[in-house]
Amino acid sequence: MTATSEEALAGLPEDRPLPPLGSVGLLRWMWRQLTSMRTALILLFLLAVASVPGSVLPQRGNNPLRVDQWLEENPATGPLLDRLGFFDVYASAWFAAVYLLLFISLIGCVLPRIRVHAKAMRAAPPQAPRRMSRMPTATEFTTDVEPAAVLASAEEYLRSRRWRVRVGETATEDSTWVAAEKGYARETGNLVFHLSLLFVLLAVAVGGLLGWKGNVIVREGSGFSNTLTQYDAWGGGRFVDPAALAPFSFRLDRFAVDFERGDAQRGAPLLFEADVAYREEPTAEPVETTIAVNHPLDVDGAKVFLVGHGYAPRLVVRDSTGAVVFDDTVVFLPQDGNFTSTGVVKVPDSTPSLGLNGLFLPTAALTEELGPHSTFPAPDYPAVFLSAFSGDLGMDEGAPQSVYTLDTSRMTQLGLESLIPGDTWTLPDGAGTVEFTGFERWASFQIAHDPGKELALLASVAAILGLMLSLFVRRRRLWVKVAAADGGGTLVQVAALGRTESADLTDDVAVLADHLGGPAGDRRSAT
């Protein structure tokens, strides 16, 4: 898929003159090359076009909530697009079809070229052309040096500059010549680049089949151990045994956060840091460390990333007799950049059951348009706005419930109240009291294990190196021919042929001619 018409030459035996254009075999071979190249080109376009919808439409892998929202807002087109895989483009059959076809085309092109290149690497440079002056870059001059000495000098010069050299003699005339070729690394790099892409794909596949990824929210003072039940969300490849995850654990001791207070980018986060103590094994001594953005924790083949944070207000609920029926911090999820957060408290142990829908506002404000909301992400003036319900929480039916939503269909609203830390709200109808005692922070972690990433990195580095060789190395041939000049002395002809596009070999020819005693040529390069 990378054959240039010049490089098509590489497929020919190097030690014979080029066959005439009429050769049917050559034409067929070139035709195949050109068609496969054109196919590759079309597939590349298709790949680019097929990638676009995934950047415009929300994707399940990145943002499942927004996909649901999109489907709700577009009942006409949504389901159809969903069936066609437009909300999971990069895992869809048609996207896979494009890149798999591209890789098949790549293999079909690269494998034969490896064979051809292996042969070319061992072949000697082709003999000097009969008429040197017809080469794209050529010069000639006469010198007093003996022909044999000129050739010897040329040979030594070229070998010392790591040209592949062939010394020969034409049968018909009494002139002799030296042929040299250089820049084989171009095709080597080209092949390495394309093969590396295969390994990148392989690495992605390894990561997909053997890797896993989970998310968990941990409150300050709480711990986490790496088992499936502890995760809020977890996904693993086909060959991962979820029961055999690495047995590490950690405890979130402190979560520090700081926000920009200046006018520019006010409220932007400046610092997130989670101080944790982790153990590789349940019996190991805990190790204290800090996890921050860009500073994940590496533990037992997995990486623990800090991805988010929020507030967990502590609420104490007492029933009508004054007995404590709930006393815990509750994770509230931030809804905007100023951490206006929502959460739910379910108290099944009181009679009847109590439920609280709440807002936590780190810097509380109340306006007509926005209602209760937060104006700054730091807890400068924390408050909760609670709405209490009593009735049936629906928790006894066995159906799994989200801890972040309250099903109020069989409950009656008791009232609304806003509280600052230390406030106690006496519920109407003697339903009990709710006390807002304070808040803690929580941090959310993404824990990932990708066994393919080292291979991906290695293959990417190889790809870049290969690419540089294939684009910067110039494949070129040089010839020196000597003959007795008419007026005495030696006629020296130097010619060069670039095997790559727009190779400017003026320098090569001029320097070599100069070295062999010719006049210094015009070394200015064009373009």
Place this chain on the structure above:
Amino acid sequence: MTSVQLAQASNAAVYATMVTLALAMVFFAASFASGRRRAPVAAPSAPAVEGVGGTAVITRPPVAVDLPREPGRRAANIAMSLTWLSFATLLVGVVLRGVWAGRAPWGNMYEFSITAALGILGVFLFMSITRDLRWLGLFIVLPTLLTLGMAVTVLYTEAAQLVPALKSYWLVIHVAAAIICAGAFTLAAATAGLSLVRGRAERVQGTLDVAGWTARLPTSERLQVLTNRVVAFSFPLWTFAVVAGAIWAENAWGRYWGWDPKETWAFITWVVFAAYLHARSTAGWRGSRASWIAIAGWLSFLVNYFGVNFFVNSLHSYAGV
């Protein structure tokens, strides 16, 4: 200098750059205009394609063109000097911005944009050291000026500290590579566009020795070769920028590739330029079609740079846009 003085100096340098660039543009345009009034001096253009051995297509290296009495030459020289001056003042502006912020000046779209403008000028001037690119100046100064104009009007933000996700030395590596690519892709798109215009003139007039303002440009073949060189230089660098971004993403977000819109468009840009390089080696595609692909690659880079930040919800959308 106090922080306020630093901020003022940085902004003043950026504004000064816009003035000198606008002047450079006027002189580049004047150079074109004076070329149009008089009969253009024919550049000795060697036939560019030659069949050798029936199969190989070899580009004969064109002879370096030096036209001492070329009309508009003085204006073009003044314009080049002004472009160098603009580069220097903009460099001062970017550096002062970094000093003011106390970090690499790549924390928001304003800072990316003034640095990208610096990248465009830098790549152009670097390439102009070894070859005569005065004919290209107008088409480089114009997008640079637009970038700066957009930076100071729409994108301007006061310097603030970096959001935690950007606090990494990968910021310097990844963004520096991407910014140089911004310059190179812009240059490639300019030469590709000019090769289309010039190619059309050559076709319509039926000669390589065209009349009209395109006479000032190199032949379409040479413009295509130049485009190819610039893309060949920037493609590995863009690959590196993407890989560096992936390494950083792995460290910051826990995955090296997640099809975030910014990543997706970086990939699309990469694929389009890969298509360009393949097209350059495909019969029937090497000429104007390849030029269109290079322009498409630049456009997808622009979508990645502006579009993703303004219109799409992406992990790469930062404070201050």
